[in-house]
Amino acid sequence: MNGRRGPLVSPGVARIFAIILLFVIWEVGARFYADPLFLCPPSQAVVALKHIFADPKIVNAIRVTIYEVVTAFLLSVSVGMVIGLAVGLQGFTKSTILPIILLLYATPQATILPLFVLSFGIGPAAKIAFGVSHGIFPVIVTTVAGVQNLRPHLLTAARSMGASRVQVFTSIVFPHMIPSFFTGMRLGMTAVLLGVLLAELYVSTAGIGFYTRLFAESFAPPDLFALIAVLAAIAVTLNELCRTMERRFSRWHAA
Amino acid sequence: MKFKMRWPQRLIQLGVLIAVLGLWYWATLPGGINQLLLPPPAPVFRNFWNLLTTSSIWPDLAVTVREWVTAFFIAAVGGCTLGYVISRSAYAVRVFDPLLAGIYSIPAILLFPLYLLFFGLGPGSKIAIGTTIAFFPVVLNTIAGLSYVDKAYITAARSMGANDAQLFWSVMLPAAFPVVLTGLRLGCIVAFLSILGGETISSLAGLGHRIVSLAENMESAQMFGNILFAVLMAFIINGVVSYVEARGRRGMQ
Amino acid sequence: MSGSQTVIKVEGVSQAFGAEGDPRRVVALESASLEVARGELLCLIGPSGCGKSTLLNIIGGLATPTAGRVTIDGQPVRGPSPQKVAFVFQENTLFPWRTVIDNVKLGMAFQGVAKSERDERAFEALKAVGLADFLNHYPAQLSGGMKQRAQLARALGLRTDILLMDEPFAALDEQTRMILGEDLSVLLARTHKTIVFVTHSLGEAVFLADRVAVLTARPGRIKQLISVEEGHPRKSKFMTSAKLGTLRNELYELLHTEIRKTMTQRGETSEGE
Numbered sequence: 001m002n003g004r005r006g007p008l009v010s011p012g013v014a015r016i017f018a019i020i021l022l023f024v025i026w027e028v029g030a031r032f033y034a035d036p037l038f039l040c041p042p043s044q045a046v047v048a049l050k051h052i053f054a055d056p057k058i059v060n061a062i063r064v065t066i067y068e069v070v071t072a073f074l075l076s077v078s079v080g081m082v083i084g085l086a087v088g089l090q091g092f093t094k095s096t097i098l099p100i101i102l103l104l105y106a107t108p109q110a111t112i113l114p115l116f117v118l119s120f121g122i123g124p125a126a127k128i129a130f131g132v133s134h135g136i137f138p139v140i141v142t143t144v145a146g147v148q149n150l151r152p153h154l155l156t157a158a159r160s161m162g163a164s165r166v167q168v169f170t171s172i173v174f175p176h177m178i179p180s181f182f183t184g185m186r187l188g189m190t191a192v193l194l195g196v197l198l199a200e201l202y203v204s205t206a207g208i209g210f211y212t213r214l215f216a217e218s219f220a221p222p223d224l225f226a227l228i229a230v231l232a233a234i235a236v237t238l239n240e241l242c243r244t245m246e247r248r249f250s251r252w253h254a255a
Numbered sequence: 256m257k258f259k260m261r262w263p264q265r266l267i268q269l270g271v272l273i274a275v276l277g278l279w280y281w282a283t284l285p286g287g288i289n290q291l292l293l294p295p296p297a298p299v300f301r302n303f304w305n306l307l308t309t310s311s312i313w314p315d316l317a318v319t320v321r322e323w324v325t326a327f328f329i330a331a332v333g334g335c336t337l338g339y340v341i342s343r344s345a346y347a348v349r350v351f352d353p354l355l356a357g358i359y360s361i362p363a364i365l366l367f368p369l370y371l372l373f374f375g376l377g378p379g380s381k382i383a384i385g386t387t388i389a390f391f392p393v394v395l396n397t398i399a400g401l402s403y404v405d406k407a408y409i410t411a412a413r414s415m416g417a418n419d420a421q422l423f424w425s426v427m428l429p430a431a432f433p434v435v436l437t438g439l440r441l442g443c444i445v446a447f448l449s450i451l452g453g454e455t456i457s458s459l460a461g462l463g464h465r466i467v468s469l470a471e472n473m474e475s476a477q478m479f480g481n482i483l484f485a486v487l488m489a490f491i492i493n494g495v496v497s498y499v500e501a502r503g504r505r506g507m508q
Numbered sequence: 509m510s511g512s513q514t515v516i517k518v519e520g521v522s523q524a525f526g527a528e529g530d531p532r533r534v535v536a537l538e539s540a541s542l543e544v545a546r547g548e549l550l551c552l553i554g555p556s557g558c559g560k561s562t563l564l565n566i567i568g569g570l571a572t573p574t575a576g577r578v579t580i581d582g583q584p585v586r587g588p589s590p591q592k593v594a595f596v597f598q599e600n601t602l603f604p605w606r607t608v609i610d611n612v613k614l615g616m617a618f619q620g621v622a623k624s625e626r627d628e629r630a631f632e633a634l635k636a637v638g639l640a641d642f643l644n645h646y647p648a649q650l651s652g653g654m655k656q657r658a659q660l661a662r663a664l665g666l667r668t669d670i671l672l673m674d675e676p677f678a679a680l681d682e683q684t685r686m687i688l689g690e691d692l693s694v695l696l697a698r699t700h701k702t703i704v705f706v707t708h709s710l711g712e713a714v715f716l717a718d719r720v721a722v723l724t725a726r727p728g729r730i731k732q733l734i735s736v737e738e739g740h741p742r743k744s745k746f747m748t749s750a751k752l753g754t755l756r757n758e759l760y761e762l763l764h765t766e767i768r769k770t771m772t773q774r775g776e777t778s779e780g781e
Contacts, residue, residue, distance in 0.1 A: 011353075015351075018350065018351070038372060096263075096268060110463060111485040213457075216369075219372065224368060225369070228366070232361050235361060407600070414568060414594070416620060
């Protein structure tokens, strides 16, 4: 069979075209058809970016949000890993405690958000706590899974060569867990972002929640779009960072 | 994750539950934790029982359920349709599948303030965020289900003379069904959770709104009762939807 | 050999993947030619990767050769011919969401059989393979051997003159293979279908075939054809007969060099030739 000519355009390029097309439609549609109180063309949002970054209070709110995400993330990962190891390494603890953890994981956390704010106030503490409450669970679950998947004959082989328990842990269990650990980190980051942003948006008297409410109530779509775009960019960057780390450290894992 | 649960584990879990309840009771005795922050168990459960047995929660419940069902319906129809259209062309799949997966990785809750601007504080903004977030698992799973049908089935069908229509309806659709069903389950659950989130952030009615206004009015016992109710609802939905999915999968396997 | 009229004619068929000059080009078949007579069972045997499955797919119209052609009943093959040719594949291609009998009926629906006829024909076909008691089972509830029987029933239900079978018993254990082989021989005697059967197993090839076509290592060519002069249905004592043993040894001699060649090509052995 004679070779068919491949597609005219590689998928990556086609994707970029599609995105550009979307932006063009948005620009044209918003410019000529939309009520400026509700919708603005992307060009205006880009202009508003400058205005956003010029206001030190907004910049500070964004900075605080990043701080909250990073803190919540670090806490989730460290505490989550410890709990995950404690629960997952021993069969009995796993079958007893893990179901409880999974139960907690399944609760709709949006309902207890007001509780967090009541307890911790409207400052960063509540948002960090809520972020941890979201992020800790995927870390625990993936850590447990990582420990669980260790094939027993790797351990047997090590012991037969005279490895002590500590050596077994550091040279077999721990390295084996690393891919799942990074997967847990990636999932944890996504969860922490959700938790922190949810909390920030809820608290409309401070932080970025204040500004989203302000821009929405004063019908300033360019500013709102700009702010959201900035936050989205931060979220995507953090997510991508975790995903790249996960890819890098999972290379030895068979498909 | 499956594990063998025998009575020692069950006993310990029961023990944990009792310990938590006991601790709760003890901590909220007079002189303990501020009752506004953590009310004692008795009024909370009394409240919870009230919610279950009276119709006080029904108006708000109706609002939330209506938002949820609408959002899921739109996401399901839209997602399946778009997923089907994209899956028709392997090239389209290669272009759009990573794009959609990438967009899904942006925390969609960020769109909520925009929806508030657009649709106001009423159900519209909640339906919008629910639809947006539920759309992705549905469309991604529909694409996956339809594009990754085992080639062996298609070869066999073609060798027996199946035309395009027969191939689609009798082979690809049933083969894709379990995966699409999973996408629908995820979409259903995620729609409910994101609508609760939206109501919490800003709304005029609904379950989330109830909890927020009770918090603002410092009605802790009632708030806790309502939280328990919402958690119960989430568990029931999860259970029912998972059951439906499992039945659906079994019927097709 | 029942009847010497040629049904399938393979003329100089070549199959290459990749362009000329491409270092990764694979020539699966090179100028393979053979003829299959009506009512005969021809086995294709050869080392892994020698193109036997490719040749079968080309005969059945599931693949187009880069050179040469195949004719069936004098008509050139241009695509799947469900009216004339039915396949039985090695992997399970029974649709898991349908019962056994619905699977057979679906095959007929694809071919274009009238709805009113399907039930009866499906039942007949399943009875012929011994699955009359399992009509409403799902494939997941069947053993490997039964799944292959069901696939065979689906192919039989199409009432084609030709059956193309691509290592249908390869995934089954030895004992099931023996039984299914005997049953296939009985079926052949009864229906007088023309069957082209791909296999790896020397014993299976000699037991089942009227003729065995030995393919060379890649690029695949027909090295030699061996005749097995024994009537159908083949009895189990044929399996243990001296005649089968001799023929099997002959096959072994022919194949051994080709297998070594293939392994060397793949770097799986350092022993040359």
